[in-house]
Amino acid sequence: MPNMGTRWIKARRSAGLGACVEVAPGGDGIAMRNSRRPDDHIHHTAREFAVFLEAAKNGEFDHLASAEPAG
Numbered sequence: 001m002p003n004m005g006t007r008w009i010k011a012r013r014s015a016g017l018g019a020c021v022e023v024a025p026g027g028d029g030i031a032m033r034n035s036r037r038p039d040d041h042i043h044h045t046a047r048e049f050a051v052f053l054e055a056a057k058n059g060e061f062d063h064l065a066s067a068e069p070a071g
Helices: 046-057
Strands: 021-026 029-034 041-045
Touching (some): 029 046
Antiparallel strands (some): 021 029
């Protein structure tokens, strides 16, 4: 888990959009959080995060970015 001195990183493109997913090194892997809820984060091993990044780079989640919100 990240400690209090951890510097969270967010994509430059998210600035000002209110859609900020942040990542930080945490223990033996990577933590992710929504900047609007900084105390609520999930932890992934380095391998899990690498697999996620590769899938994102390959466009496997692109359809989710254009999905209409539920409700």
